[in-house]
Amino acid sequence: MDSLVKPVSNSDLQPRLANLRVHHLDDALDDDLALIRKGLSDAKPWLHPKFFYDSRGSRLFDAITETPEYYPTRTEASIFSRYTHEIMDQMSDRAVLVEPGSGNCVKALKLLSDERLNHYAPIEISRSFLVDCCTRLAANNPALLVDAVCGDFTRCQSLPRSVPADGRVVFFPGSTIGNFDPDHAQTLLENFHELADGGYLLIGADLPKDRATLERAYNDSQGITAQFNLNMLSHLSSCHECKFTPEHFEHLAFYNAELKRIEMHLVCKTGTAIQVQNDIFTLTPGQSIHTESSYKYDSADLLRMARSAGFEPVGQWTDSRDWFAVYLLRAA
Numbered sequence: 001m002d003s004l005v006k007p008v009s010n011s012d013l014q015p016r017l018a019n020l021r022v023h024h025l026d027d028a029l030d031d032d033l034a035l036i037r038k039g040l041s042d043a044k045p046w047l048h049p050k051f052f053y054d055s056r057g058s059r060l061f062d063a064i065t066e067t068p069e070y071y072p073t074r075t076e077a078s079i080f081s082r083y084t085h086e087i088m089d090q091m092s093d094r095a096v097l098v099e100p101g102s103g104n105c106v107k108a109l110k111l112l113s114d115e116r117l118n119h120y121a122p123i124e125i126s127r128s129f130l131v132d133c134c135t136r137l138a139a140n141n142p143a144l145l146v147d148a149v150c151g152d153f154t155r156c157q158s159l160p161r162s163v164p165a166d167g168r169v170v171f172f173p174g175s176t177i178g179n180f181d182p183d184h185a186q187t188l189l190e191n192f193h194e195l196a197d198g199g200y201l202l203i204g205a206d207l208p209k210d211r212a213t214l215e216r217a218y219n220d221s222q223g224i225t226a227q228f229n230l231n232m233l234s235h236l237s238s239c240h241e242c243k244f245t246p247e248h249f250e251h252l253a254f255y256n257a258e259l260k261r262i263e264m265h266l267v268c269k270t271g272t273a274i275q276v277q278n279d280i281f282t283l284t285p286g287q288s289i290h291t292e293s294s295y296k297y298d299s300a301d302l303l304r305m306a307r308s309a310g311f312e313p314v315g316q317w318t319d320s321r322d323w324f325a326v327y328l329l330r331a332a
Helices: 029-041 054-063 071-089 104-114 129-139 182-196 209-217 224-239 300-310
Strands: 020-024 096-100 119-126 145-151 168-172 200-206 249-256 263-266 274-275 279-283 287-294 312-317 324-331
Touching: 020 129, 020 279, 029 274, 029 279, 029 324, 054 129, 054 224, 071 209, 071 312, 071 324, 096 104, 096 182, 104 129, 104 263, 119 129, 119 287, 129 145, 168 182, 182 200, 182 300, 200 300, 209 249, 209 263, 224 249, 224 287, 300 312, 300 324
Parallel strands: 020 145, 096 119, 096 168, 119 145, 168 200
Antiparallel strands: 200 324, 249 263, 263 287, 274 279, 312 324
16 A cells, blocks of 8 residues: 555755745653653553654555545535635635644645735644645745744644734644544634634534444545554654554554544554553553544534634535535634
């Protein structure tokens, strides 16, 4: 399956484009190691999903979005294809697009075609992937000013001074909000309220639906989601002073109806030891590490959390099957 993942170009980690600036959040390696230890020490071991995203993980996720089974990306794109002009008309004072977890920046392109959005601030954890994508974007759009922020967007509560406060639109597509349980989703929305600074939040969220459709989306027939899940262990082994044996694990994804979420796990096929610096964690056959959840928030739940975070609804758009929703919210 590696043929589906294009190699990363690391030749230009210091871009020299006049319209591109790269900023870095504080290095949080010690915090990351503490988070890894905390998860592996739990009675039900887990790892934070941010560790999916090294360069290879980011490109594997891009490949997932193109599989026939993974409907969210295509469904959300159909909403923007139909309603972008209507959505933009609701934001008369738009000027700056801020995108936490920007990935390859492709989802922002349709919005950035609006001439009033002339400033873009993507926030992405994988530095080489961020620089590579933003270099291409800035080179192809010389009138667009790009302030790329490398770091964990869940820790980002303010932006570089070069990013204007007026006219901000925080763009959070792809149902990434579903990767957070209700308490953490609430905290994240409160952080976005700070980032919006009186502006807007434009957010996409997957809606509840039948189990079969959901489970197919996270168990694609090409096995790309399985590669993506297992790549987390390779990523942690390469740059976080950890030692995993990925071949000791296999991918599992299923819908938890009680909690209204998809769960992704790495199931231990054989007894294994995991090293984190000088600490050793052991797993027995059949034991799993919970790597990701994808909650399916209905509109009532999402809007309740948004209001609690200080947002007021402006508009809501769905596809013809009511599988996915896009919400425009104003920071009160």
